[in-house]
Amino acid sequence: MIVIEARNLTKRFGDFEALHGLSFSIEEGSITAIVGPNGAGKSTLLRIISGLINRTSGKILVMGEDPWKSEYLPRKLSVILDKPFLPPFLTIEDIIKETVLEFNSSFSDAISLMDELNLSYFIKNKVKDLSTGTRQKVQIIFSLIKNPEIIVADEPTANLDIVSRFEVYNIFLKLRKKMNTTILISSHIAPELIAISTHLLGINNGILRYNGEVSKMIRKDLLEEFYIVVDNVERAVSVLRSFTIEVSGNQLKVRGNLMEIVSELIKEGIRIFYIRNSLLDKSVQGEIGWG
Numbered sequence: 001m002i003v004i005e006a007r008n009l010t011k012r013f014g015d016f017e018a019l020h021g022l023s024f025s026i027e028e029g030s031i032t033a034i035v036g037p038n039g040a041g042k043s044t045l046l047r048i049i050s051g052l053i054n055r056t057s058g059k060i061l062v063m064g065e066d067p068w069k070s071e072y073l074p075r076k077l078s079v080i081l082d083k084p085f086l087p088p089f090l091t092i093e094d095i096i097k098e099t100v101l102e103f104n105s106s107f108s109d110a111i112s113l114m115d116e117l118n119l120s121y122f123i124k125n126k127v128k129d130l131s132t133g134t135r136q137k138v139q140i141i142f143s144l145i146k147n148p149e150i151i152v153a154d155e156p157t158a159n160l161d162i163v164s165r166f167e168v169y170n171i172f173l174k175l176r177k178k179m180n181t182t183i184l185i186s187s188h189i190a191p192e193l194i195a196i197s198t199h200l201l202g203i204n205n206g207i208l209r210y211n212g213e214v215s216k217m218i219r220k221d222l223l224e225e226f227y228i229v230v231d232n233v234e235r236a237v238s239v240l241r242s243f244t245i246e247v248s249g250n251q252l253k254v255r256g257n258l259m260e261i262v263s264e265l266i267k268e269g270i271r272i273f274y275i276r277n278s279l280l281d282k283s284v285q286g287e288i289g290w291g
């Protein structure tokens, strides 16, 4: 089922046209990576879908409604912004209680989410005393408390380290599996994001360059080969013995499902410094005519 549909969608800021007649559709239960270079129009598109700004012309329907006018969508759609705004003088616990009350959802589910993102320690802290990354994770939790049917996330993991990023991806994957939630995530090119996404929407200079399934756009072998630098190569090789690995210095070339690889390493306390897949980067950049 199509949950988001755009036809000839255009956005102008004064004389500047940021989106040029985009037409695409997003299927229910998909995870769509919205990728493109700086200034491509990713945030503008996500803001229109979320009803935060209005389009200049064209059509956009989200769950059959115009997001700019709908009173129903704000209860069904959650937005995660790259610069979280949360009331600085409230504690996380205060905000959770208020949000749970407002959306008639479960306090214990919210606490489980806090545990999954390793935030329980901060529950009595005021927002103003949290680090940027922790604030970002708190915003993600608040956006999930209302059990949204659609999540629109603009660079949600920009301030997070690798462990936290994968905690967030895990939550998104679980939500999709359990509730068939539709998720849109924007990012500068990030192989790890594409590895967890089902669909890809590539924009460059306000023009839609690609919209479709990841598996149709990218060769399967590129989605399953990663270069990973860790703090303890010997232990990592032993932990990942069920995967195909090549070692070069402190870098591992591992073939397999990225979520599984990373979760094995994290479980064993192995520190990951970076994950790369430059062929995947190049393949996506080539498709959307960037770089």
Ligand SMILES: Nc1ncnc2c1ncn2[C@@H]1O[C@H](COP(=O)(O)OP(=O)(O)OP(=O)(O)O)[C@@H](O)[C@H]1O
Binding pocket: 013, 016, 018, 036, 037, 038, 039, 040, 041, 042, 043, 044, 045, 188
């Ligand atoms: N309120 C605004 N007024 C004028 N121009 C704007 C406004 N918002 C965005 N733009 C312009 O529209 C273009 C698209 O911006 P947008 O933030 O959507 O890009 P982006 O792909 O999200 O970029 P980044 O990855 O750097 O966040 C840019 O050229 C930006 O300068």
